[in-house]
Amino acid sequence: MNAATVAALVEDLNHGLQDTTRTQQEFDETVEHLARAGLWVEVSLVPLTAGTHLYTLPDNALVLLHAFYDDRQLDRERVEDMDIMPGWRDHRGAPLAYVQADEADRTFRLYPIPTVASKAYVPLYGEPLGRDYPSYTAAVLTTYRRTSFQPWLGMYAALKVSALEFTRDGKQRDEPFAKACADVASFVAMLLA
Amino acid sequence: MGETVGPLVDELLRRIRDVGAQGTSRALVRRFLAHAEGLVAIAFDAHIETFTLTTTPERCVYANSELTGGTRIGKLLTFRESNRDIPPSPLEAFAAHSLSWFRQLGPRPEAWTALGKDLFVLWPAGSTARTVEVRAVAAPLAPDDTYTGSDGDTTTLDTRWTPQILDLAELFLLLRVRRLDALKAPMERLKALQVVG
Numbered sequence: 114m115n116a117a118t119v120a121a122l123v124e125d126l127n128h129g130l131q132d133t134t135r136t137q138q139e140f141d142e143t144v145e146h147l148a149r150a151g152l153w154v155e156v157s158l159v160p161l162t163a164g165t166h167l168y169t170l171p172d173n174a175l176v177l178l179h180a181f182y183d184d185r186q187l188d189r190e191r192v193e194d195m196d197i198m199p200g201w202r203d204h205r206g207a208p209l210a211y212v213q214a215d216e217a218d219r220t221f222r223l224y225p226i227p228t229v230a231s232k233a234y235v236p237l238y239g240e241p242l243g244r245d246y247p248s249y250t251a252a253v254l255t256t257y258r259r260t261s262f263q264p265w266l267g268m269y270a271a272l273k274v275s276a277l278e279f280t281r282d283g284k285q286r287d288e289p290f291a292k293a294c295a296d297v298a299s300f301v302a303m304l305l306a
Numbered sequence: 307m308g309e310t311v312g313p314l315v316d317e318l319l320r321r322i323r324d325v326g327a328q329g330t331s332r333a334l335v336r337r338f339l340a341h342a343e344g345l346v347a348i349a350f351d352a353h354i355e356t357f358t359l360t361t362t363p364e365r366c367v368y369a370n371s372e373l374t375g376g377t378r379i380g381k382l383l384t385f386r387e388s389n390r391d392i393p394p395s396p397l398e399a400f401a402a403h404s405l406s407w408f409r410q411l412g413p414r415p416e417a418w419t420a421l422g423k424d425l426f427v428l429w430p431a432g433s434t435a436r437t438v439e440v441r442a443v444a445a446p447l448a449p450d451d452t453y454t455g456s457d458g459d460t461t462t463l464d465t466r467w468t469p470q471i472l473d474l475a476e477l478f479l480l481l482r483v484r485r486l487d488a489l490k491a492p493m494e495r496l497k498a499l500q501v502v503g
Binding site for chain 2: 122125126127128151152153154155156179181183184185186238240242243244246252254256262263264265267268269272289290293294296297300301304305
């Protein structure tokens, strides 16, 4: 189920009254909502550079759940707690922990600063998380945005998109209908929970 | 065994007061019916399928989509290998066992956990490929925007789920025909059916 198939369902629900120029934006907002609810999780490799402490989450990632370095799960630490340790920002070695300012932060800091660069990923078996896992590499477990998702979520997404669409200013604005779509979407979510 | 779709379409058109399908085509009703059936399958654990996972060496994280038909999965239920049940476990328990769990190898999988709706961990990884049986709640059909079906089709879910499918499809159709004052009744019926299970 992707933006096009959800758009077709939205049209079915709304007799084509929606402003189709906004459907993609409303689909993206719906996907963001579902992703923030933790529906979709992925693991991504993050190649490290020796002497570099700060890394950025993959483009589609939203919330960093866990981080790993080689085979080790890293502890999540708060800056306030790390500051108890004088000079921690300069410590070097194999990473043991990561620090993030807050959930909205798209970067994370490794502690200590890695001193060895990641080996290159060589796809001998096509298994980056298996036999091809490159040494000295970090991996992050994150919630993320998908461009297509499970087909059974299609109607729920169409309801959410419709609720957004008919709340917006424009000639199609229909608040009672938008509210009804939002109520039915919440009801479906309640059934699925 | 499911029910023939045609009479269900008739019933839904009667409920939205359009028995002649003047305002809502039978094809559209069938499409909404298919979406309702998928949601009922997941929401009521009404359709359970068995999938086969062939693991790859040294890897413990898998996507549902790696199972054939796995994009239809809504909820993972059980994992089984060689007539042995593999118990579920919260993710935190892996780290409590060993901070090296992510790349740890073992002779056989000891636990599994779901991550969101599309990923799972089968821990520990093995050094060779293994075959694991996965039981999961899954939507029976993946209707896309071109799906129209036919009145002669049958639903996939057992007939005991027909009331839920009808009520949910009715809800979507009532929205479409803007009978917003009538939405409450099917929602109340569905809530009651959910309690009965």
